[in-house]
Amino acid sequence: MADLQDDLHTAAEVGRADEPYPQEAVVVGPEEYRPVSDPDDAPLDRARAVLAAHPVCDGYSGLPWTLRGLPWYDLDLGESAVDADLPRLRKGQVGAVFWSLHLPDGHDGGRALATTLEQLDLAQGVVAAHEAGLRPARTAGEVVDARNCGRVAVLFGPAGAPALGDSLSVLRSLHALGVRVLTLTGTSWAGPAGLTRFGEEVVREMNRLGMVADLSYASASTIRRTLVVSKAPVLFTRSGARDLRPHPANLPDDLLAAVGEAKGLCLVPLTAEQAGPTVRDVADHLDHVRTVAGPDCVGLSGTYDTGGAHPQELRDPSCYPRLIAELLRRGWEESDVALLTWGNVQRVLRASAFTAHLARERRKPSTATITTLDG
Structure with a gap:
């Protein structure tokens, strides 16, 4: 069904890969919009209503x-041993989540691939x-299908280069x-000096795929x-604003502006270390990224189950409505919240698929090696 749904978007509808894509939304009945009796509860109730139509892509x-x-x-x-079980994902109205396949420090060399595959095998088995609650997804259409079936879509990645x-x-x-995101760090071809010729070929092959x-x-x-x-x-996948928190x-703002010009997406992490100790600090980062990069270029990264401390009132995914309520109090339009939670990730997934479709018509699978390019 997902493939058919993707095919319904013709080239005329989607335009170029760097243009905004039509936003998918879940149809919400009138019963989702409950009358508000206490003015102090208005932002939280309104946040839940917005998330019912535009759930979180974590x-x-x-x-x-x-x-x-x-x-x-x-x-x-x-499950008390984890942050993000299904009851808390549902309470926080999470519609999709990227499951990281990153490795702890010290896992590199020949063992890196084996450990990544072990994590992927475990994730697929889970x-x-x-x-009944989770469904694997590889495309924007499959993400929407999962949500419309009442499941949380799980995308595999990012994995480490x-x-x-x-x-x-x-x-x-x-x-x-099934891996759909790769982090370009920790290698000889994507390091402090930037991308080598082989690193550039990796990016081109990722575009083709x-x-x-x-x-x-x-x-x-490298950026x-x-x-x-x-x-x-x-x-x-885990970047806030350096001007607010080193x-x-x-x-920094110059890179955020460059990300906006390239129509990339900065997912602000809900961690105390990167965003600050309160929900207001996280909202400050979202405000800043939206201002510098643009409303199409900011999203959410829960970074739950990573071992880090989370801001007050955002201890697990069930707390997402509190963050959205804070943004609504600050005057965010519902259309901008919809982009933040759902639409911007959908745009990136669709643009990536559209770019791949065009690239496969022009490029065969690359046979380049690091020896021939970086020799």
Whole structure:
């Protein structure tokens, strides 16, 4: 069904890959909009109503790695050992979530690919075991299908670039297995000095496949070069505003402006370390990124189950309505909230797929190697 739904968007409808895409929304009946009796509750009730129509696409979750260490768990009924079980995802009106396949420090070299595949296998098994609440998704259409069936769509990624082992064949294999986001850090071809010639070829092959580049924690040189080379929008899965809170993954205003010009997407993390200790601090970051990069270029990254501390009132995904209520109090229009929670991620997924469709007509699978290009 998802493939058919994607095919319904003709080239005339979607336009160029860097243009805004029509926003998908869940049809919400009048009963979702409850009358408000207490004026103090108005923003929270209004937030829940907006999220019923435009649920949260959460850009980063560390759940697969957390589940590796648990002997037993039940995400359906609720699991105290994790942040993001199904009851809390439903309460927070989360419609889709990216499950990270990142590796802890020290996992590199030949072991990186094996550990990434182990995480992917576990993640796919978890989704299959909770089919009443979760559904795997690889495209924007499949994300919408999952939501309309009452499930939370799970997208696999970001994975770490060290898993490739400098092999474009491995990149294609990971894509075939369902990985849709790759973080361009921690390799010889995407490091402090920026992208090498082979790194640029990796980005081009990702464009051809429809795999999205994640640039959180990447060097400024890598970010700037990727924005030039990539024909599809890029993601920053865990990046706030450096002008508000210094952190290696947060972006200075000049890079935020460049992301806006390239129609990329900065997903602000809900962590105390990067955004601050209160829900107001997170809202400040969202305000700042929206102002500098634009309303089409800001989104949400829960970063739950990553071991980090979260701001007050945002301890788990059930608290998303509190954040949205804070934004509504600040005067955000519902249309901008809809972009923040749902529409901007959908745009990036659709643009990535559209770019891949065009690229496959022009390019065959790359046979380049790091030896031939970076020799």
